[in-house]
Amino acid sequence: MIASGPLPDFWVRVGGGLVEVHDGHRHGPADLDHPPPGGSLEPILAGDVLVGWCPAPAPRHAAKRAREEAGRIHFERRAYLLGRLGHKLRSSVLALQESARQAAFGHDQLLHQIYDQAQEVGRRAAALESVALDPKDDPRSVVIGAVINLAAPEARTSLPGNAVVRVAETVLVDALTRTYEWMGGPGVAISVEPSGPWWRVGYTASASPGPMAAPELGEPLVRLLVESRLEGWLEVIDSTRVAIFLPAATL
Numbered sequence: 575m576i577a578s579g580p581l582p583d584f585w586v587r588v589g590g591g592l593v594e595v596h597d598g599h600r601h602g603p604a605d606l607d608h609p610p611p612g613g614s615l616e617p618i619l620a621g622d623v624l625v626g627w628c629p630a631p632a633p634r635h636a637a638k639r640a641r642e643e644a645g646r647i648h649f650e651r652r653a654y655l656l657g658r659l660g661h662k663l664r665s666s667v668l669a670l671q672e673s674a675r676q677a678a679f680g681h682d683q684l685l686h687q688i689y690d691q692a693q694e695v696g697r698r699a700a701a702l703e704s705v706a707l708d709p710k711d712d713p714r715s716v717v718i719g720a721v722i723n724l725a726a727p728e729a730r731t732s733l734p735g736n737a738v739v740r741v742a743e744t745v746l747v748d749a750l751t752r753t754y755e756w757m758g759g760p761g762v763a764i765s766v767e768p769s770g771p772w773w774r775v776g777y778t779a780s781a782s783p784g785p786m787a788a789p790e791l792g793e794p795l796v797r798l799l800v801e802s803r804l805e806g807w808l809e810v811i812d813s814t815r816v817a818i819f820l821p822a823a824t825l
Contacts, residue, residue, distance in 0.1 A: 583612045585627040586643040588651075589801035590772075590819060591808075592627065595643050602807035603772055603819040648802055655705050655794055662788045663698040670695055694787060701791050705798060709742040715823040716743045718766055718773060725750035728760035737766045737773050740823040741804045749799040750775070753816065756792040758783035772806075772819040779814040 585592045591602030592610050601610040609615055610627055618626040618636045626640035633639070670691040677688060719733035725747055739746070754762055754777070761780035766773055786792050793810060800806045800818050807819040 583615065583627075583629050584640075584643070585610045585612075585615070586640040586647070587625045588644045588647050590804070590806040590821065591801050593644075593647055602801075602809070603769075604807070605771055607770060651798060652705060652802070655790065655798055656702070658790045658794070659698060659702045659705060659788075662790060663695070663702055666691065666695045666698055697791065698788060701788075701795055704748055704795065709745045709803060711742050711744055713740050713742050715740055716746060718746075718775065718820070721746050721750055722764055722766075722775075726754040726762060726764055729754060730761070730763045732763075732765040734766055737768075738823040739773055739820040741806075741820060745799055745803045746820075749796060749804060749818070752791065752799065753777055753796050753818065756783065756786065756796060757814070757816065768822070769819060771822055773822050775818040775820065777816050777818075782814055 584595045585601065586595060587604045590604055591600055592604050593600055594610070594612075602608075604624055606617055606624060609617070614630060615627040616630040616632055617624055618628055618632055618640050620637040620641065625637050625644070628636060670688065673688045673691055677685060715738050717735075718737040718739055719731075719735060721743070722729070722731060722733060754764075757777045758779040758781065763778040763780070765776045765778075767776070768774070793808075796816075796818075797808045800808045800820075805821055809817040809819070811817065
């Protein structure tokens, strides 16, 4: 039997980052050369895969326990975000219905507003789908530069040709597009550079990005896509700078 209750200083790997089970502190990216804070910790391995860190000596079944805790944290994060996005979608649908009702009674000036509201419904529905549905494509080697050119067509970029990651391509396109929009869209500077076993994709906004219509479409959604779907790590440096660490492909 595995002991119940959280262990002291027990860090588990959730996607490409680490979460402290007691208080939810985050640390990343997750690799053997980048241990979390907290003193003398030893890695928890399942085969050759890092699944967490804990004080030595590691308890029995530590790897299984780490994976169970990671699964719980991922489920809770996903459920919370689904709930928030569902609430936002219902709100925008109600607003659209009310505008359509008024337009039906001769308020033609609302037609432009109805178009904007329908666009917002579409954006929120697409975000909900991104969280609710698991990716259909398996991870494969993808050239980051090609995806960024598609996801951020009006960005200022510095993209090495040898930056290749192993991820689900459709999720990568979605995540990088949403990060570009979150950081303000046209004028964003994007750089890619190696960082150990990762490629670091840095975004710098040209000005402080304005608030999003639904805050959940920014950091919360990007974080779930990057960390849970791409096995990467999202680092929010400040309001105008973020970095995404993605697992480098072995060529």
